[in-house]
Amino acid sequence: MTTETLARTTPEEAAIEDLIACPHCxxxxxxxxxxxxxxxxxxxxxxxxxxPRTKAGKKMIALTLTVMILVVAALFFPFLDINAGGxxxxxSILDAASSFRSGYMxxxxxxVAAAIIFVPLxxxxxxxxxxxxxxxxxxxxxxxxxxxxxxQELKPWAMAEVFAIGCAVALxxxxxxxxxxxxxxxxxxxxxxxxxxxNDNFLCTWSVWKSLELEND
Amino acid sequence: xxxxxxxxxxxxxxxxxxxxxxxxxxxxxxxxGQARCGRCGSHLESRDTxxxxxxxxxWIAGVIAYIxxxxxxxxxxxxxxxxxENTIIGGAVELAHHGSFGVAAIILIASVLIPVGxxxxxxxxxxxxxxxxxxxxxxxxxxxxIVEFIGRWSMIDVFVVAILSSLVQLSVVASIQPGPAAMTxxxxxxxxxxxxxxxxxxxxxxAVRRQQPRKTS
Numbered sequence: 001m002t003t004e005t006l007a008r009t010t011p012e013e014a015a016i017e018d019l020i021a022c023p024h025c026x027x028x029x030x031x032x033x034x035x036x037x038x039x040x041x042x043x044x045x046x047x048x049x050x051x052p053r054t055k056a057g058k059k060m061i062a063l064t065l066t067v068m069i070l071v072v073a074a075l076f077f078p079f080l081d082i083n084a085g086g087x088x089x090x091x092s093i094l095d096a097a098s099s100f101r102s103g104y105m106x107x108x109x110x111x112v113a114a115a116i117i118f119v120p121l122x123x124x125x126x127x128x129x130x131x132x133x134x135x136x137x138x139x140x141x142x143x144x145x146x147x148x149x150x151x152q153e154l155k156p157w158a159m160a161e162v163f164a165i166g167c168a169v170a171l172x173x174x175x176x177x178x179x180x181x182x183x184x185x186x187x188x189x190x191x192x193x194x195x196x197x198x199n200d201n202f203l204c205t206w207s208v209w210k211s212l213e214l215e216n217d
Numbered sequence: 218x219x220x221x222x223x224x225x226x227x228x229x230x231x232x233x234x235x236x237x238x239x240x241x242x243x244x245x246x247x248x249x250g251q252a253r254c255g256r257c258g259s260h261l262e263s264r265d266t267x268x269x270x271x272x273x274x275x276w277i278a279g280v281i282a283y284i285x286x287x288x289x290x291x292x293x294x295x296x297x298x299x300x301x302e303n304t305i306i307g308g309a310v311e312l313a314h315h316g317s318f319g320v321a322a323i324i325l326i327a328s329v330l331i332p333v334g335x336x337x338x339x340x341x342x343x344x345x346x347x348x349x350x351x352x353x354x355x356x357x358x359x360x361x362x363i364v365e366f367i368g369r370w371s372m373i374d375v376f377v378v379a380i381l382s383s384l385v386q387l388s389v390v391a392s393i394q395p396g397p398a399a400m401t402x403x404x405x406x407x408x409x410x411x412x413x414x415x416x417x418x419x420x421x422x423x424a425v426r427r428q429q430p431r432k433t434s
Contacts, residue, residue: 088387
């Protein structure tokens with residue numbers, strides 16, 4: 001990448017692999033890595049194009065591993081318990097996901113299970129698969145680019161944090177019907193939500209794509 | 218500004234102007250006519266010409282699914298003394314009667330305000346991409362980003378129903394069952410998310426650039 005101070009250049013002067021186009025407005029730029037902590041922003045529409053962080057890769061891996069452990073652990077512990085008139089019931093996250101049992105509602109069960117368990121879990125596996133070799137300066141594993149693309153495509157469908165807010169709402173809804181207690185999984189899920197939010201802000205997708213390109217060419 | 222703008226004869230260029238096609242997923246550019254991104258494998262299209270058709274198709278499906286979601290009950294509550302069926306709005310009103318104004322507000326915002334706002338915002342973006350608008354394109358790009366970000370949060374109510382109907386199963390004392398609206402509401406949210414994803418925000422900027430070719434200052 002060049003470091004010249006010229007603000008503008010013509011397309012013929014630049015190598016095609018050094019160009020970057022804003023995904024939102026198609027404005028074309030010659031990509032230059034901003035300083036760590038800095039950001040490259042599209043001057044047309046203000047979309048953030050590149051935002052590298054210091055040691056982002058290692059932090060991402062640490063956070064992603066934690067997320068994975070928490071999701072798996074949260075699955076097996078009771079999530080919430082309820083007590084009314086001497087009759088009690090406790091529910092796990094899998095119970096909540098499979099609560100739509102009758103007929104066509106089963107479809108909804110699959111959907112909820114996917115959104116709160118399988119998609120977040122699959123994303124952590126894919127991201128680990130892609131990032132670990134990059135951080136350790138090893139060549140990327142086979143299909144790393146496909147894996148990373150899938151993890152990005154799935155991003156809007158991972159809804160663990162939405163589910164956590166849903167829990168809070170559900171608690172208030174039944175508070176005068178019965179007594180509710182929190183199981184260990186509830187606290188795990190709360191920690192998980194915070195981690196997922198931090199995690200997504202750490203990842204500069206352009207930097208990852210750039211390193212995958214170098215690894216495989 | 219870290220990236221260098223690409224210009225020709227004093228005019229800022231888009232990837233399309235430079236005879237290139239940009240990948241919307243990884244921001245890499247390729248020669249015009251290439252079908253797949255060589256870096257991330259995404260399907261390449263300089264402008265998604267069918268974008269607006271797809272947006273409207275999913276939009277209409279979303280609106281249609283949203284109507285029964287409001288008419289049919291979301292939750293069926295059975296207690297020793299009563300049997301109640303609540304629609305989305307009915308449930309929020311009941312919460313407000315019990316004094317939980319905060320939670321009632323969350324439900325109303327997530328299940329009514331956000332979906333309706335999204336329908337209006339997507340319709341406005343799609344119409345203005347074709348006809349132009351006095352709203353500045355940067356504002357419309359932000360609007361698109363907000364619509365994309367906020368879509369998943371509408372799923373809160375579906376998750377609340379899932380949690381409640383798995384948790385509150387106390388034989389005769391109290392039990393909660395999901396109503397048919399849970400299904401149609403989830404479908405409506407999915408359709409609007411797909412509708413927003415189908416929108417190509419570069420269309421906003423194309424319309425503007427056609428009207429007033431930007432000169433670099």
